[in-house]
Amino acid sequence: xxxxxxxxxxxxxxxxxxxxxVDWAGKHYLVVDxxxxxxxxxRESLRSLGARNIDQASSGGEAMGLLARVRYDVVLCDxxxxxxxxxxxxxxxARVRNLVNPSxxxxxxxxxxxxxxxxxxxxxQPDAYLIKPITEGVLLSRLNRVWHKKQVFRMIDQAxxxxxYLRAARLCDAQIEVSKVHELDLLRMxxxxxxxxxxxxxxxxxxxxVLEQREYQWARAGLAKIRLANGEFEQARQAFQGVIAENxxxxxxxxxxxxxxxxxxxxxxACAILERxxxxxxxxxxxxxxxxNIALKxxxxxxxxxxxxxxxxxxxYSIMKTPDAxxxxxxxxxxxxxxxxxxxxxxxxxxEFGQEHPDIQLRAKITEGLVYHESGDFRRARKAGDELExxxxxxxxxxxxxxxxxxxxxxxxVGVKDAPVELLCYVIRNNHxxxxxxxxxxxxxxxxxxxxxxxxxxxxxxxxxxxxxxxxVLLWKTGKLxxxxxxxxxxxxxxxNNQRILFNAAQIMVSHLxxxxxxxxxxxxxxxxxxHVDYLLPGQQRFAQLMEQxxxxxxxxxxxxxxxxxxxxx
Amino acid sequence: MDDTPNxxxxxxxxxxxAHDMKNSIxxxxxxxxxxxxxxSPDTSAQAGSAYPxxxxxxxxxxxxxxxxxxxxxxxxxxxxxxxPFDVQPLELGQLVEQVxxxxxVLLQSRGIRLxxxxxxxxxxxxxEDLVVGVLSHAINNAIHYTGExxxxxxRETDGWLELRVEDDGPGYPAAxxxxxxxxxxxxxxxxxGGVNFLTNSTGxxxxxxxxxxxxxxxxxxxxxLRLENGGQYGGGCFILRLP
Numbered sequence: 001x002x003x004x005x006x007x008x009x010x011x012x013x014x015x016x017x018x019x020x021x022v023d024w025a026g027k028h029y030l031v032v033d034x035x036x037x038x039x040x041x042x043r044e045s046l047r048s049l050g051a052r053n054i055d056q057a058s059s060g061g062e063a064m065g066l067l068a069r070v071r072y073d074v075v076l077c078d079x080x081x082x083x084x085x086x087x088x089x090x091x092x093x094a095r096v097r098n099l100v101n102p103s104x105x106x107x108x109x110x111x112x113x114x115x116x117x118x119x120x121x122x123x124x125q126p127d128a129y130l131i132k133p134i135t136e137g138v139l140l141s142r143l144n145r146v147w148h149k150k151q152v153f154r155m156i157d158q159a160x161x162x163x164x165y166l167r168a169a170r171l172c173d174a175q176i177e178v179s180k181v182h183e184l185d186l187l188r189m190x191x192x193x194x195x196x197x198x199x200x201x202x203x204x205x206x207x208x209x210v211l212e213q214r215e216y217q218w219a220r221a222g223l224a225k226i227r228l229a230n231g232e233f234e235q236a237r238q239a240f241q242g243v244i245a246e247n248x249x250x251x252x253x254x255x256x257x258x259x260x261x262x263x264x265x266x267x268x269x270a271c272a273i274l275e276r277x278x279x280x281x282x283x284x285x286x287x288x289x290x291x292x293n294i295a296l297k298x299x300x301x302x303x304x305x306x307x308x309x310x311x312x313x314x315x316x317y318s319i320m321k322t323p324d325a326x327x328x329x330x331x332x333x334x335x336x337x338x339x340x341x342x343x344x345x346x347x348x349x350x351x352e353f354g355q356e357h358p359d360i361q362l363r364a365k366i367t368e369g370l371v372y373h374e375s376g377d378f379r380r381a382r383k384a385g386d387e388l389e390x391x392x393x394x395x396x397x398x399x400x401x402x403x404x405x406x407x408x409x410x411x412x413x414v415g416v417k418d419a420p421v422e423l424l425c426y427v428i429r430n431n432h433x434x435x436x437x438x439x440x441x442x443x444x445x446x447x448x449x450x451x452x453x454x455x456x457x458x459x460x461x462x463x464x465x466x467x468x469x470x471x472x473v474l475l476w477k478t479g480k481l482x483x484x485x486x487x488x489x490x491x492x493x494x495x496x497n498n499q500r501i502l503f504n505a506a507q508i509m510v511s512h513l514x515x516x517x518x519x520x521x522x523x524x525x526x527x528x529x530x531x532h533v534d535y536l537l538p539g540q541q542r543f544a545q546l547m548e549q550x551x552x553x554x555x556x557x558x559x560x561x562x563x564x565x566x567x568x569x570x
Numbered sequence: 571m572d573d574t575p576n577x578x579x580x581x582x583x584x585x586x587x588a589h590d591m592k593n594s595i596x597x598x599x600x601x602x603x604x605x606x607x608x609x610s611p612d613t614s615a616q617a618g619s620a621y622p623x624x625x626x627x628x629x630x631x632x633x634x635x636x637x638x639x640x641x642x643x644x645x646x647x648x649x650x651x652x653x654p655f656d657v658q659p660l661e662l663g664q665l666v667e668q669v670x671x672x673x674x675v676l677l678q679s680r681g682i683r684l685x686x687x688x689x690x691x692x693x694x695x696x697x698e699d700l701v702v703g704v705l706s707h708a709i710n711n712a713i714h715y716t717g718e719x720x721x722x723x724x725r726e727t728d729g730w731l732e733l734r735v736e737d738d739g740p741g742y743p744a745a746x747x748x749x750x751x752x753x754x755x756x757x758x759x760x761x762x763g764g765v766n767f768l769t770n771s772t773g774x775x776x777x778x779x780x781x782x783x784x785x786x787x788x789x790x791x792x793x794x795l796r797l798e799n800g801g802q803y804g805g806g807c808f809i810l811r812l813p
Binding site (some may be wrong): 035037038040041044045080110111112113114115131132133134135136137138140141142145180181183184214215216247249 | 586639643
């Protein structure tokens with residue numbers, strides 16, 4: 001079997017009348033089913049559509065092997081594959097590992113109406129769900145429908161993949177005008193794009209427009225999510241409960257409801273709702289992890305134990321596998337005063353995740369310190385603290401903010417002084433305009449009986465970051481563009497995770513590109529900065545705006561480049 | 571479905587058995603359809619009665635499949651929030667295309683003509699799998715009782731979508747017309763097809779169809795199912811109305 005070239009996607013005009021023009025005979029197919037009779041039947045059906053290239057797999061593992069070698073145009077995959085990966089896990093892994101093209105048609109087959117098809121918001125959805133028995137005619141009809149929908153969404157998906165959300169939203173508007181049957185899907189996509197570009201008000205308008213037509217639970221859930229993001233937790237709670245009352249399988253609403261409860265400080269309720277969701281849909285790695293974490297906070301050790309173990313076992317077949325479950329198990333063992341088993345889990349975590357998670361050693365060591373600290377072994381806890389300090393000194397890399405705070409708290413608790421202070425200053429410098437976080441940092445200083453030092457440290461670190469930024473903006477405002485770019489480049493080196501500084505750096509670079517002409521290296525640098533800031537906190541309006549401006553500056557883009565003037569950095 | 575460990579276990583067991591049975595039925599009906607297509611009635615003249623017998627086997631296999639699907643849906647509490655109900659906008663052209671595709675071989679093998687009357691561009695919001703299932707089942711049933719043709723007519727009237735499956739057979743017996751009307755009535759649940767469950771499985775199909783109809787709700791209205799005799803051909807009429 002040779003690797004097929006990626007399928008070409010000819011720009012077929014989008015009209016249903018062209019349905020019969022799709023050349024299904026020339027496509028490359030993969031059929032995945034654990035039952036040989038069904039595989040043969042599907043192969044016969046595909047052959048009568050004229051198909052010649054049909055590969056088969058009898059298990060998820062076998063399917064992954066084929067997907068890794070061949071680019072398929074169409075995948076027909078059974079959901080239930082017996083032992084090993086199920087169909088959803090095959091799909092997720094294929095998408096995450098980029099083993100399928102955006103144009104690949106993925107049809108998920110099941111014996112009965114699957115709960116997964118109505119769970120909502122699952123990140124990796126197949127293009128359609130088919131229920132057995134599948135006759136030739138139904139297969140052809142669904143293939144054609146998916147194909148045409150993909151044509152409608154092709155440009156939008158591309159803009160989405162490039163994270164040019166505002167362009168994608170404009171393309172949605174244009175398609176809504178001409179393709180009535182996809183109106184709702186297009187509106188749903190547009191709402192999502194508005195959320196991703198930090199414009200919840202416009203997302204809300206879209207959801208309300210949908211609800212004027214029909215009572216769609218995804219639109220209700222969308223409105224509730226906006227309330228949640230606005231801090232209207234009680235209203236969000238009611239709205240999510242309404243969605244669940246209408247559709248018990250809308251699992252995403254459970255996860256969101258749990259978040260609302262967490263924000264209201266009602267951990268018991270959050271835990272109970274996640275437990276219900278995990279019963280309805282037990283194979284989601286991240287939900288089991290969240291359940292484990294909340295149960296741990298509530299000191300409900302049996303439930304935390306169960307959730308983390310389940311998370312580990314389903315992770316075995318899933319690309320979503322996470323070290324959090326292993327670290328969580330270690331915490332559970334520590335609370336049960338079994339540090340020996342805790343260490344086993346930590347070793348396992350480092351062995352399993354050493355490659356994809358470079359920070360796993362540090363995180364395992366933090367957990368080790370917590371385990372010893374909680375089990376009252378202060379000598380070993382202090383030893384872990386010293387080792388952590390050494391690790392921090394040896395590397396300039398710092399973990400994410402929650403881990404930094406957890407680490408600083410632990411280090412203070414076990415009696416280490418310098419490393420946590422340095423760590424907290426790093427946190428402030430990179431978040432100098434986030435008052436809530438600064439309060440949290442001050443609280444950690446207070447707890448370590450370093451209240452006054454804390455106040456001084458915060459003031460100094462804040463000023464350091466503000467000065468860095470102001471100097472860059474001053475250079476920019478006085479027209480010294482090249483110097484401003486150079487200054488921001490240096491500023492970024494000393495505070496690599498300060499979103500405000502990163503945004504301003506990108507803004508100044510966009511300005512430079514607009515005024516001094518396009519430069520591939522500078523444009524690439526701006527993209528890199530924006531990608532990083534989006535990684536730190538997705539869904540910000542400035543990100544969407546700058547991505548759009550940058551895209552318009554690209555020479556290949558549709559003609560008129562540097563037309564719009566960049567707004568001033570703020 | 572309560573959440574006791576026993577019912578969970580039973581559910582998993584049923585689900586995996588159903589999965590297995592569906593595979594067998596898929597292979598059965600798929601193979602039969604292929605055999606029927608390959609052996610058209612005239613070429614197999616010398617084969618004697620094999621062709622009509624195969625056609626009858628296909629009809630029975632489809633019945634088996636429909637019943638299994640309906641039982642599963644009832645077990646999953648079709649009609650209640652617990653059912654994974656999935657409404658999407660759909661062009662009638664797409665809906666009819668699938669119903670036709672599912673019935674094609676059986677219709678041909680029985681020499682029955684399916685007449686269609688609908689606007690393919692009309693968009694309606696419905697649970698595609700359920701409605702395709704209901705219509706296919708109704709057509710399958712009509713094929714068994716009709717003379718030589720079956721009619722699928724869909725039209726919009728006053729904000730309702732009316733889907734009619736009509737045949738030119740002797741029509742529904744009086745008892746069934748009564749059961750049909752009670753299945754759609756408000757006090758239906760317990761009694762719906764009670765009598766018919768005992769005599770044949772038509773009651774299951776009607777009960778299921780009526781539950782599917784009722785699940786479709788919009789602005790305070792919900793769908794309904796009605797049986798009549800008459801229609802364009804003067805035979806049985808199966809009428810699904812969706813808001």
